[in-house]
Structure formats: C-alpha cells, structure tokens
Amino acid sequence: MCLLGGYMYNETDYKPFIELKNVSFSYGTKPILQDISLSIPQGKLVAIMGGSGCGKTTLLRLLSGQVKPQSGSVWVDGCEVNRLSDRDLLALRRRLGMLFQFGALFTDLNVFENVAFPLREHTQLPEAMIRDLVLMKLQAVGLRGTANLMPSQLSGGMSRRVALARAIALDPALMLYDEPFTGLDPIALGTIAVLIRRLNDALKTTAVMVTHDVHVSLNILDYVYFIAEGRIVAQGTPHEVRVSTDPFVRQFVQGEADGPVRLHYPAADYAAELGLKQ
Amino acid sequence: MPDLLYPLRRVGHLVVEGVWRFGFAMRFLFLLLINSLQTLQRLPLLIREIYFAGVLSLLIIVVSGTFVGMVLALQGYTTLNSFGSTEALGTLVALSLLRELGPVLAALLFASRSGSAMTAEIGLMKATEQLDAMAVMGVNPIARVLAPRFWAGVVSMPLLAAVFNVCGIVGGYFVGVVMIGLDGGAYWSQMQSNVDLHYDVVNGVIKSVIFGVAVTLIAVFEGVNAVPTAAGVSGATTRTVVTSALVILALDFMLTAFMF
C-alpha cells in the first residue's frame, strides 16, 4: 500500500513491489520502449537484459520517475510514479538507491563526503552519528580505508563500490543498478556481484539490475527479462534461461555474433553498393 | 544551381535559435531564482562557490587591472601633455576605469576564468550523471549545484570589478606620479573633484552586478545544457566565453546609453 497517499494499489492477494503496465516511451519521435508489462515481487533481485542502446537505462529512469511514459503506468510500492506530485516523488526517491553506470560520484567531494551526502541532505543527524553510519557503509563494501581519498584516486571497481555505499546510505527499499559490471576486471566484477546479492539478502531490498553481462549475473539473480527492440522478448529464472531453446536467449547467453539480433546494421544490398550488381 | 537563399535562411535560423535560447535562459533564470531560498540559507555552499568564482579570479584581476591602469596613464599622459593639461590624468584614468573599463574588462576576465570553469564543471557533472544521481537521491540539483554558483558569481563580480578599478587607479598613480613625476596631489584632487559617487561609482557597480548576473547565468545555463560528451562540454565552454563577451559588450552599450 502506498504510504504517500495518492494512488492506491488495490489487488489484495498478490502485491508486486514494482509493476509496469503496458508502458510505452519515446524520446521525441524515436520509440524506445513499446508496450512493456512486468512485475517484480518484494525482496527479489531481477535483471533486465538486452543489447546496448535497447532502452535499459531508460527503463530505470522510468522507475525512478526521471522520465514519464507516454502511455501505460509505472507502479512502485503501490504508488503510480508517473502521477506523483513533485513532493511525493521526492519522498519516494529517498527510499530508493541507484547505482549509476560509472558510479557518478561527486568529483568535488571526497569518498567520506560522497557517502555522507544523502545523510546530510535528508537527515538532521549529529555529526558523530553520520560518521559512524558512513564508516559502516564503507566497511560493508570493504573500502573504509579510502574515506579520505578523492574519487579521482579510485579505480573503476572501487568507485562503483563507493557509489554502492552511497546508494545504500539511507537503507533504501528499492535498489536500481545500471550496468554494475561494465568495464570491471574479473575480480572487481565478482566482488560487486557478491555485494549486490548479499545486500539484497541482508536488507530485504527489492532490486532491479540492468546488465548485458549474462554469466556473472545469472549466478546471483532471481529472475530475468530480456528486452530487444523495445519489447520484452523472453523471461525466466536463471535455470530456465540456461536451458532455454529460445533463439534470442540462446544467442544472448552463448554470445553468438549473428542470430535474431543481426550482426549487420540495416543497409542497402552489399553487392549493389559495391557496384557489382546492376 | 547554388542555393542563393541559403545565407538568408542561415541568418533566419540563427535569429530563431538565438530567440529560443534567450527564452530558455530566462525560464532557467526564473527556476534559479525560485530555488535560491534554500541556497541562501546554506551559507557554506555559497562560500565554497565564492572561493572558486571570486578568490581564484583575484590574481588575474589584480594583475590585469594594474597593467590597464598603467597603460591608460601612459597613453593619457602623452595625449594630455600635448594639450597642456596633464593634471587631468587622475580624472582620465579614474573615469575610464569606473565607467567602462573596470566593469567590462573585469567581466570579460571573469567570464574566461570562472565562467568557463563553471560551465566545464557543470557540464562534466552532467556528462558523468552526477546531476542525475543527485536528482534520484531526492536532492534538487538546481538548488544544490546551480543556484550557489549563480549567486557566487553575482556576489563576486562587483567586488572583482572594484578591485580591478582600485588596482588600475593605483597603477595609473604609479606611472603618472612615481615614474613620470606629475604632482601626486593634483592626481588625487582632480580625480576627487570630477568623480561623482552616484554618477560614476554607483553606476559602475550597477553595471558590474548586471554583468555578473549575465555571465554566471550564461555559464550555468551552458553547463546544464551541454551535450553530455567530451566534445559537447568543450563546445559549451567555448560558447560560454564567446556568448559572455558578446553579451557583456552589447549590455555595456545599452547601459552606457542609458546611464551616462
């Protein structure tokens, strides 16, 4: 039930934490997402997979209310996000943590201040308590020792872990991860994956993770949606995905160059363009 | 056939785009103003930005102001000398600086030193999703990031222009009195009897406040509207300096026609 007033979610027996109903979204005239419906129960770690530029980040932006769908509705914890007033949206965002693709640490603040940022902005806690909380969060991602470094002094994996610490500073009810594994070495990647799973289990957060990294994420996920060309083309549990015979899923999981997703960008006939054919 | 109407269309396009940008900038100014209350209540944020906008521009302002004053005195002396009225040197230096050169040059320097830095910083914050991250955390980036920079610029500009003027007048004194050997008493007294507090000093300060609003508005506006790529940010930085320079000179012409 929505604690913020406004639009109530009515179904009684089954309560998904997140629900998208027939959502379509376009930037200008360029359609990005078309008729997407999905639901995610509380406490689950769910991934949205798809190629680059297929609209995964856009989907997260819909969930956080940064963009509004042209049609359909987005529900988070019983609130219809696209109809919330600015104040209610702000209140919802305080219970939401988002890990951006490249961390998005504030470059003018050091690690400690970055993690302290949401605490300082949204609470009136005394300095001593902020300090303890920040060190706890940093300890959770294993980077308590970096508290006094600037973001520019961190490696990519460390930045993302600090960003994770910042995202969980207010113990969010919903975590959104935007490609948490991109550009990391295998060790850093494994560390982040373990952290994400552990976080979900410990805090009972619901989490949506956008990624195109199949192999690592299948080990930690509860459920997967595949998106291609703005539509959901397949879904299932990690086990179902592994044994799936769906050609798109096979191509994605095996990493084959050509399949339902074409290798070649649409173009005129090759032979004709080279002038070999009249 | 060459497109004969192309230049005309191009001009039309530029005009329409200019009007659009102006409209957006005004709407943006309105947004900045209604989000400023929070900013002004959080002094540390403002002080931090004054440090970057004002303090870091101080050196270039002091150096340039001194040299401009020295050149003015040197040039003014040779001209005044041929009319036998070198005692008017103090007046010449002070009035040139107070009415025109101080506010305009300080604003141009401020635009290229602090304005461009502001655009680049905000543009990079946008490109690296820092502004988005802030918004998702439920913190309004306009109130937290943009408004403090805007106000810092508005506060710093008149102070920098005043410092520029004083350095110029002292530089003029150095050349006219110490180097050339004019009478120091005449330098100051002629200046004092011909410079009017309201007419010259206050009008100059009003000019620099208006320039401060214009330059920081342009800098912040270009920053948030930068295309979030490396090329986009560098383009926005260049645009800040160029647009600021043009706007400063155009505004200066209008204000001068209006005031003096």
Add this chain to the structure above:
Amino acid sequence: MVQRGTIDLWVGVFAVIGLGALLFLALKVANLTSIGSGVQSYVVYADFDNIGGLKVRAPVKAAGVLVGRVESIALDTKTMRARATLALNSEYRFSKDVSAQILTAGLLGEQYIGLLDGGDEVQLAAGDKIDITSSALVLEDLVGKFMLSFAEKPTNSTE
C-alpha cells in the same frame, strides 16, 4: 580538496579586499564629501541667451572653487532662452545680485558656470533666479563678428 577552513579564510580575505576597494572608490576616488552625493544643496535658476557647449553636470565655480553643478538645461519656450538649473552646495551662500557667466576651462576645455558675487545684502535663496547672466562665447559668432568688422558693416547677428 581544499580544506573548509582555508576556503573560509580566503573568502573572508576576498570579501575584505573587495569591500575595501569599494570603500576606497567611494572615499578616496569619488570623495564622498563632494557636491551631488548626499551633500545638502539648494537649487537656483539662470537664463542664458546661448549656453554654447554647456552640459548637464558641468561644474559651477566661484573664484575657481567648485560650489555646485548644473542639474538640468531646458529651453524656455516663452522667452526662447535657455534655462539652467543649478544645484549649489548649501555651505555656500551668495548675494541676490550674483552674476553667472558661462566660461571655458582653457582654450578648448569643457564649459562651466562661473559665479561672481554681488554687493546686495539679501542672500540668494532656493528657487531664486540669477538675473545677471552672460552667455557662452560661440567661436563661430566670434569669427563672424571679426570678419564683419573688417567689412565695416557691423550687423548685430547675435544681438
């Protein structure tokens, strides 16, 4: 990252320097005590046949001392003469029969109004008109007169 304390200190220094500069401009450069900036003044009028190049804000001097400024200049459409409004420093009082003259500083310098005090016991009060005035020397008229006197045909083109 620059330390918070350092920033505070520098911004403090900046504020002191900036405000100090403004104060310097107001006190040392503009000489806050001069006419037209908060100093008590009173207004008198003077009509001239021709003001020449006199400008608004031109100085008004008595014995070479700055005593006021020209506040405005207008054409009186009834008499077709120029009416100058002068703001004089209240410290300085003149007699009722003071005369006003438009003078030029140096050969080509700016024009100003020179006041020459009379002998009347009654003081010039605010709103009074200065009766004795003499106009600006207009160079063209001067040259014209000079030429005409050579032709031995004196015509009073400028009355």
